[in-house]
Amino acid sequence: VPDALSTLKERLGRIADLSTARLVLEWDLQTMMPPGGAAARAEHLTTLEILTHELFTSDEVGNLLDELRPLEASLPHDDVDGCLLRVTRRDYEKATCVPTELAAEITHVTTEAHPVWVSARAGADWNAFRPWLERILELKLRYADCFPPGDDPYDVFLDDFEPGMRTADVRAIFDRLKPELVDLTLANSEAPAERFVGGPFPSEAQHAISLDVMRAFGADDGSFRLDPAVHPFCTSFSVSDVRLTTRYAEHDLTAHSLFSTMHEVGHGLYERGIDPSLERTPLGHGCSSALHESQSRLWENVIGRSLPFWRWFYPRMQAAHPEVLGSVPLERFHRTVNGVRPGLIRVDADETTYGLHIILRFELEQELLTGRLAPADVPAAWNARMADYLGVVVPDDGVGCLQDVHWSFGGFGYFPTYQLGNVISVQIWDRLREDVGDTDELIERGDFAPIHEWLRESLYRLGRMYTPEETIRRVAGGPIDPEPYLRYLRDKDASLAAA
């Protein structure tokens, strides 16, 4: 039996390496590749997908898993090898449902779609992207057909990002949030925009100060990079090789690269904190998208938009942008980067309106995937709902339904995990403060190490050992619960109003 286990680990190591090679090629595609590389890159990624899928769904892996069933049953739930076998078996069972040809085609089409999306977004040209979305939708529906039907047609998509969660669970949480978010948004909809919001904030200064905050949060130069990308993201090629990306808008404080950097640092610290012994196994990544987003949103918002944080960091921010911020008092700045201000762009949204951007996407995705909404009608549906939920008029699709990268890679099911992450982030934060003590005082002197260490020990190091549900219970002490998050938003709203 130990022989079968080490053979399996060796095979999984190879598969993990191939998957990582693909991640490197995808990172390169989004950060470094000249446009001429696109067609060949689709071939490279497709081949990597084919070989990874063939290796993982091979009879050899299946036979090893069969042979190791008695070992798995004999091991305690917490045993790392037991976790490895459990998670590998689940992944294997999902992967073997999907024919290699289909997996390959999805990779090929979505890779080709990336530059199409980039230029459609730049040109605010929905019709340039629409045929690609149609093709991707068709492929993803064929993908869904590979699995036994769930309670809801959306379940299969959600499961790829939030294993084990049901659409009905998400809907229950969002139904609780939506009216409260709409109320809070409308109550704040008349706040005037601040003059200094328009910058200019030169890219070089944004980059330098983004590196500052990245380091302060605990991202070491030996293991992290920060590069520009059209759509900010984080990826990792080992626990000590983490790639963050951000972007630079020079005329909008709420789109300052600092915020997307803090967001991606949260993802990066999670990957960086995974127990190194889990590397090159299926356990060596973050547990789920919602747990990942709980960390990006915790560092970006719960910490990075707090008053204690800005008490510490604001002098540096002023020094980075002396003409624009030199004479702006801290309190006014803090109010500006927290104020509820309905806007067009999800990733630049304040914490309250953010959820409405997600709910909009969650609804549209379900309608698209069940055929109730045709790709041609997405702009109209998008714009109508932006008006309804946020009171915002969308001037063009570039800042409307083309703003996000996700549909171009077929990532249906991802969006809701952002808002679940917001909800979980506050649950985790409440628990953290019980153990760590006066976090305001720590943050105010820029000492993030105790916070980082608690998160590493309680969450990051676990990787994918447990299911998302188990992991949330471990780190937050209970199941997903929207109440702490709503309380957090209301408290913030009240304190801003009082300030």
Next chain:
Amino acid sequence: VPDALSTLKERLGRIADLSTARLVLEWDLQTMMPPGGAAARAEHLTTLEILTHELFTSDEVGNLLDELRPLEASLPHDDVDGCLLRVTRRDYEKATCVPTELAAEITHVTTEAHPVWVSARAGADWNAFRPWLERILELKLRYADCFPPGDDPYDVFLDDFEPGMRTADVRAIFDRLKPELVDLTLANSEAPAERFVGGPFPSEAQHAISLDVMRAFGADDGSFRLDPAVHPFCTSFSVSDVRLTTRYAEHDLTAHSLFSTMHEVGHGLYERGIDPSLERTPLGHGCSSALHESQSRLWENVIGRSLPFWRWFYPRMQAAHPEVLGSVPLERFHRTVNGVRPGLIRVDADETTYGLHIILRFELEQELLTGRLAPADVPAAWNARMADYLGVVVPDDGVGCLQDVHWSFGGFGYFPTYQLGNVISVQIWDRLREDVGDTDELIERGDFAPIHEWLRESLYRLGRMYTPEETIRRVAGGPIDPEPYLRYLRDKDASLAAA
């Protein structure tokens, strides 16, 4: 038979994609990767090597090649499919000699050796690198033992970079060159160094003007990038995704990034010019290292150090470095970047002394590989020969025997191809001028298109269709011949003396 051919092409396409993934990971390793990524990267590259080697040396490929033998015999020598089968068969026969485990171990050890070399070089610490060289030597000798013995123990190493060439052929050429190079060097050894050689040349200005010359030579932004690296190199991931690297020394004109950029542009234009139909096949790269170097040295030296080039480009160079070069006349600048000046660093050497740097390495490699020289004795042997051939005292190993990356990746057999490239570059240039006409006039007005086009049509597009020997005959009209090169060096020397 057509079915077997298309199956083979499909397999070779996958193998080419895997090889390209490896190139992307290697490029990333040398340009982007944070140091923390090194250990995992060795695993990734080793896995890619294992899978590539397994796929290529599989019985399936062997059986397809057997099945296609009659087709290959029936096709004319110039038929692309015929070329593909011929080259694939040769590659296959070589690859099947080497066990996958050994190929994997070489990849693993040489990848781990890269950061060791970088830091040993920075610290001028031969002893830090020596055990790695010993290990790499041992592996490469085991590698050599996989093949039937050649006329010379070095033949097997040379063949990896210059297929079909023998050590005896190289030695004959170098024996012809060496006394002439030594004479030319000694005759010039008393030229005083120019004051402005020391700069400063700020990195940003070097980068900007390196991009200028890259574009002027025909490297389009849609297909090229230029990044810094410890040791400049060029790699390509498709004919329209070419990555150049350079480095920035701020206090040495002869180490200005412009020269290494022009060198790498030469490599890049070659890869860029390969017929796109050869992509994802074994024919889709440059023909041999010497032919590749003929292009880097042609663009860097034959064009890039010529007086017509500087008549055109010098005003831009002065504008990039106004304090240092503003009042330096063209002729004096041109003399400085061409003057024979024995120095420590190969890649910064003038055209005359360059060959002596190569001959030194060619000799030491043969002695190392036959056990006549122990790794521990390399510094002493290196320094003694630098004194003999170049009259140069080596102050430390960082600028001595640790300066080049090649041994760290086991690239024994590569160095001689640089000097062969110099020799071939002049043969090609003579031929090009017969067809293109007054190249001086073209260069002087910055019109490189007719030169680029001739090279593309005569050489680049062919990829690996023909053997290096055949290809040299096609493009240069005859076999390798050192006489035109010696004439070129003597003419240059005379014209500089007269100026």
